[in-house]
Amino acid sequence: MATNATNRYTAETLYISYRGVVVDVDFRSMSVTESVDTVDSSAGISRARTHIQTLNNAEFTIEYLEQLTTAGSAIRAALRLGADGTLIYAPEGTAVGKPRYSCIATVTGVDRSYPYDEIVSVSANLLRNGNWIAHYELLNSVF
Amino acid sequence: MNLPDVDYAIYQKLITSTTITNAVGGMPNPRIYNLQAPLTSALPYIIFYHNAGGIDNMTPRGEYTFDYRVECVADSRLSCYTIISASTTHLHNNDMPLAGYSNYRTKVGQVYSFIENDGGKQYWRKGFDITIQYSVS
Numbered sequence: 493m494a495t496n497a498t499n500r501y502t503a504e505t506l507y508i509s510y511r512g513v514v515v516d517v518d519f520r521s522m523s524v525t526e527s528v529d530t531v532d533s534s535a536g537i538s539r540a541r542t543h544i545q546t547l548n549n550a551e552f553t554i555e556y557l558e559q560l561t562t563a564g565s566a567i568r569a570a571l572r573l574g575a576d577g578t579l580i581y582a583p584e585g586t587a588v589g590k591p592r593y594s595c596i597a598t599v600t601g602v603d604r605s606y607p608y609d610e611i612v613s614v615s616a617n618l619l620r621n622g623n624w625i626a627h628y629e630l631l632n633s634v635f
Numbered sequence: 636m637n638l639p640d641v642d643y644a645i646y647q648k649l650i651t652s653t654t655i656t657n658a659v660g661g662m663p664n665p666r667i668y669n670l671q672a673p674l675t676s677a678l679p680y681i682i683f684y685h686n687a688g689g690i691d692n693m694t695p696r697g698e699y700t701f702d703y704r705v706e707c708v709a710d711s712r713l714s715c716y717t718i719i720s721a722s723t724t725h726l727h728n729n730d731m732p733l734a735g736y737s738n739y740r741t742k743v744g745q746v747y748s749f750i751e752n753d754g755g756k757q758y759w760r761k762g763f764d765i766t767i768q769y770s771v772s
Contacts, residue, residue: 504695518694557694609742611768 505585508554510597510618511577513570518557520613522581524593525551550620552579552597558604558612571616575599578625579618586635591628596621636690637735639769641701642669644733645683645726649705652725655681658718659707672708678758679709679718686764697771699736706762715748715759726765736769 508516527550530543554571558564570577579597584590601617626633649655649667656665659679666672666680683705691698705722709715727743744764751758 506695517696520694609740611739 501584503583505583507580507582507586509578509580511570511575513566515554515556515567515570518559518564518567520555520557521553522555523553524581527551550595550624552618552620553615554618555613555615558614571599571602571614573599573602576621579620580626582635588635590635592626592633592635593624593628594626594633595624636697638689639699639701639733639736641685641703641731641733641767641769642683644731644738644767645703645705648726648729648731649681649683649722652721654721655718655725658714658721679707679714681705681707681718681722688766691768694770699769701767701769703765703767704762705765706760709759710757712759715761719746719761719763723763731767733769735772737772738767738769740766740768742766 503522506516506519506522508514508519508522526548528548529546531546532541533544534541556567559567561568576596576598578594580592580594582590582592586592597618598621599616600619603615603617605613624630628634646667646669650665655667656662659666659681661677661680666676668676668680668682670682670684672680672682683703685701686704687702688700691700705719705726707715707718707722709718723743723746726741729741731738731741742765744766746761746763748759748761750760
């Protein structure tokens with residue numbers, strides 16, 4: 493990974509594993525959206541809205557270039573629609589001490605694009621199923 | 636990250652077509668040159684050269700996009716057209732093998748023509764831009 497004085501970084505060392513298959517070799521981007529639901533607890537003489545946190549959630553989108561079936565069958569099988577398994581990702585790679593994120597996730601959508609004159613790409617959407625198994629910010633998880 | 640030798644790949648690809656090598660002549664060393672033909676080269680001949688492109692930085696695997704220009708120089712329009720047309724057919728949408736890399740896209744794009752006059756002679760030039768994309772195998 494390239495380093496610099498401002499400690500900014502790109503995802504060139506991002507590691508992604510799903511259902512035991514390393515799927516990052518042809519990835520182009522991964523997005524992680526974490527959210528928490530709230531219920532309104534404002535009442536009576538409240539002058540400003542208040543809320544209570546309820547359920548939290550995490551969604552993932554992995555965009556990658558598809559390989560021909562001769563080489564890419566393992567990734568196709570791993571990220572097939574409806575699959576459910578362990579997602580592990582590591583934005584800074586898997587060296588000792590680097591942040592680790594993991595959860596059970598379900599593939600809830602797969603978008604494929606077959607342009608005539610461009611490379612074939614896939615976008616897979618995953619939804620966390622249950623709580624985090626590992627999370628750097630929440631659980632101090634590292635490799 | 637290595638830099639693929641696309642010059643080598645294009646030359647090796649062009650010389651596999653006997654239509655092209657017979658048309659340019661000069662066998663056993665067909666008149667196909669990288670960047671520039673020797674000053675003493677007879678006509679017709681083909682030159683090809685890197686025009687733009689390089690490393691894509693698209694995925695961890697590593698991809699490359701090279702834009703090359705392939706050009707024929709001849710002393711007649713028909714000769715020039717015949718050679719560049721054969722070159723288009725031979726390269727467009729066909730595999731451009733290179734050890735260690737996987738060629739996943741090869742497309743001819745823009746085509747151009749012009750003529751030069753020098754020393755009382757006409758030099759017909761026709762060529763095309765070709766995009767060649769590799770990923771690391």
